[in-house]
Amino acid sequence: xxxxxxxxxxxxxxxxxxxxxxxxxxxxxxxxxxxxxxxxxxxxxxxxxxxxxxxxxxxxxxxxxxxxxxxxxxxxxxxxxxxxxxxxxxxxxxxxxxxxxxxxxxxxxxxxxxxxxxxxxxxxxxxxxxxxxxxxxxxxxxxxxxxxxxxxxxxxxxxxxxxxxxxxxxxxxxxxxxxxxxxxxxxxxxxxxxxxxxxxxxxxxxxxxxxxxxxxxxxxxxxxxxxxxxxxxxxxxxxxxxxxxxxxxxxxxxxxxxxxxxxxxxxxxxxxxxxxxxxxxxxxxxxxxxxxxxxxxxxxxxxxxxxxxxxxxxx
Numbered sequence: 681x682x683x684x685x686x687x688x689x690x691x692x693x694x695x696x697x698x699x700x701x702x703x704x705x706x707x708x709x710x711x712x713x714x715x716x717x718x719x720x721x722x723x724x725x726x727x728x729x730x731x732x733x734x735x736x737x738x739x740x741x742x743x744x745x746x747x748x749x750x751x752x753x754x755x756x757x758x759x760x761x762x763x764x765x766x767x768x769x770x771x772x773x774x775x776x777x778x779x780x781x782x783x784x785x786x787x788x789x790x791x792x793x794x795x796x797x798x799x800x801x802x803x804x805x806x807x808x809x810x811x812x813x814x815x816x817x818x819x820x821x822x823x824x825x826x827x828x829x830x831x832x833x834x835x836x837x838x839x840x841x842x843x844x845x846x847x848x849x850x851x852x853x854x855x856x857x858x859x860x861x862x863x864x865x866x867x868x869x870x871x872x873x874x875x876x877x878x879x880x881x882x883x884x885x886x887x888x889x890x891x892x893x894x895x896x897x898x899x900x901x902x903x904x905x906x907x908x909x910x911x912x913x914x915x916x917x918x919x920x921x922x923x924x925x926x927x928x929x930x931x932x933x934x935x936x937x938x939x940x941x942x943x944x945x946x947x948x949x950x951x952x953x954x955x956x957x958x959x960x961x962x963x964x965x966x967x968x969x970x971x972x973x974x975x976x977x978x979x980x981x982x983x984x985x986x987x988x989x990x991x992x993x994x995x
Contacts, residue, residue, distance in 0.1 A: 711955075715750055716748070716750070716989055716992075719989055719992070719993060720963075720989060720992050720993075721954075721955060721992065721995065722916075722954070722959070722960070722961065722962060722963045722992070723750035723751050723782075723784075723961075723962045723963070724749055724750050724751070724962070724963050724964075724965065724985065724988055724989070724992075725749065725750065725751035725752060725753050725784055725915065725962040725963065725964040725965065726740075726744045726747075726749045726751070726752050726753065726964070726965055726981070726984075727753045727787070727917075727964050727965060727966040727967070728740045728744075728752060728753065728754045728755060728758060729755060729787075729966070729968050730965060730966065730967045730968070730972065730984070731743065731973065731977055731981075732973035732974075732977075733973075735977065736761075736762075736765075737754055737758040737759070737761065737762050737772070738762065738767070738772060738775070740752070740754075740758075741772065741775065741776055741779065741781070742779070743977050743978065743981060744781065744981065745776075745779035745780065745781055746978065746981075747978065747981035747982055747984075747985055748985055749781065749981075749985060750780075750781060750782070750962070751781050751782050751783065751784050751962050751964075752776060752781055752782075752783060753783065753784060753785055753786065753787065753915070753962075753964050753966075754783070754786055754787075754817065755786070755787045755788075756786060756787065756788060756789075756790070756810050756813060756814070759786065759813040759814070759816075759817055760813065763813070768816075769813060769816035769817045770816050770817075770818075772817055773816065773817050773818030776817075776818060777818065782818070783817055783818045783819040783820070784819065784820060784821060784914075784915050784961065784962045784964070785819055785820070785821035785822060785823055785858065785889075785914055785915050786813075786814040786817065786819045786821075786822055786823065787823045787825070788810075788822065788823030788824065788825045788860070789807050789810045789811065789814075789822050789823065789824055789825060789846060789857070790806075790810070790825045791803060791806075791825065791826070791827045792807050792824050792825065792842060792843075792846045792857075793824050793825060793826040793827075793834070793839050793842055793843060793846075793859060793868070793877070794826075794827060794838070794839070794842040795826075795827055795830055795832075795834060795835060795838055795839070796835075796838050797838070797841065797842075799827070800841075800842045800845060804849075807846060807849060808849060810822070811849060811850055811852075811853045811855060812853060814853070814855060815853035815854065815855055819855065820854075820855065820856065821855060821856045821857065821858055821887070821914045821915065822846075822850060822855045822856075822857050822858070823857075823858055823860055823889060823914070823915075824843060824846055824857045824858060824859050824860065825860055826839070826860075826862070826865050826868050828864075828865065828931075830865075830866070832866070833866035833867030834865060834866065834867030834868045834873075835867070836867065836873070836876055836877050836880055837880060839867075839868070839877045840877050840878075840880035840881040840882075841881070843857065843859060843877060843878065843881045843883065843886070844881045844882060844883055847881070847883045847886075856885060856887055856914065857887065857914075858887040858888060858889045858913075858914025858915065859874040859877055859878055859886075859887070859888045859889065860874065860888075860889045860891070861873055861874040861888070861889075861891070861894060862894060863894045863897040863898050863928065863929050863930075863933070864929055864930060864931035864932075864933075869898050869929060870895075870898045870900055871888065871890055871895060871900055871904060872900075872904070874888040874889070875888055875908075875912075878912070885911070886912065887911075887912055887913065887914040888908075888912060888913065888914065889913070889914045889915055889916075889917060890905060890913060890916055890917065890950075891916075891917035891919075891966070892916075892917065892918055892919060892920075892945055892947060892950050893917070893919045893920075893921055893934070893937055893945075893966070894917075895950070896921045896927065896944075896945050897921075897927050897928055897929070897933060898927065898929070899927045902946075902949045902950040902952075902953060903953070905950065905953035905954060905957070906953045906956060906957060908957060909957070910954075910957050910958050910959040910960060910961070913954075913959055913961055914961070915961055915962050915964050916954060916959070916961065916962065916963050916964065917964050917966045918940065918947070918963050918964055918965055918966065918988065919937040919938070919940070919965070919966050919967055920937070920938045920939060920940050920941065920942055920943030920944070920945050920947060921936070921937070921938065921943045921944055921945050922936055922938050922942075922943050922944070923943055923944045925943075925944075934968045935968050935969055935970055936969065937966065937967045937968055937969050938967070938969065939967065939972075939983070939984055939987045939988075940965070940987045940988050940990075940991045941987045941990060941991055942987070947991045948991060948994045948995055951963075951991070951992065951995045952995055955995055963988070963992070965984055965985075965988055967984070
């Protein structure tokens, strides 16, 4: 192990244990399911990209509500298209609430986890506009995304500065930003990278976004989740991996995500630590598989929610 990587793991582990210890002093483990008619410990969210891009956002909201999801997680380009059609995001927010759902976060503020100050500063207006849309649709969090296809690994100090800046901007909109990690982004392949950047930022309520699929691709252990305070997790992204897929840093593998229980990931092992640390946020079903887009939405969502609950019931 390289010295830099060892130091990162030590810092993340030590701070994580501190956060978890502080949290455990205030919280008792959640043992009584209160969502999905008393069968789930957590609200279940639908990432809108699970459905075909040909379906308008407002219809996706209706389909998610009809299927019985507790929350919905849209993408920024859908928010932009909704406004471009002459409709109001604030009206859509009210509709989501009226249908009994909420918006935990939106994907996302693209490129805001910038590799350097110059890049970040040149795109401040774009970031601000995305934050405005995310706020208008009623979200409480914004997902912070790096630049893709960079020639060098993401510098954690620079990324931490960028994260602290986007957090300052987000305060104007009452939003809490969470850092994602992606198997194909050098320097941000693993959950530990996101945690390290969050800790370096000095942001008091810094947050990260675990993802079962990307943790599988980078051979990440579910044990690390025990070290996190529940408040550090923006949302928990949830999907299985097909049985013939191997860990990889290749790009474009998200299209291979499969329904919970249909693949090889021991998803229960990822959920048990969430119960132990009293995480109360959403489990977000994220399936960017084009084969699922071909299916009749109502029937598919009914199966997707059923299989997600079946996994959760085993925790």
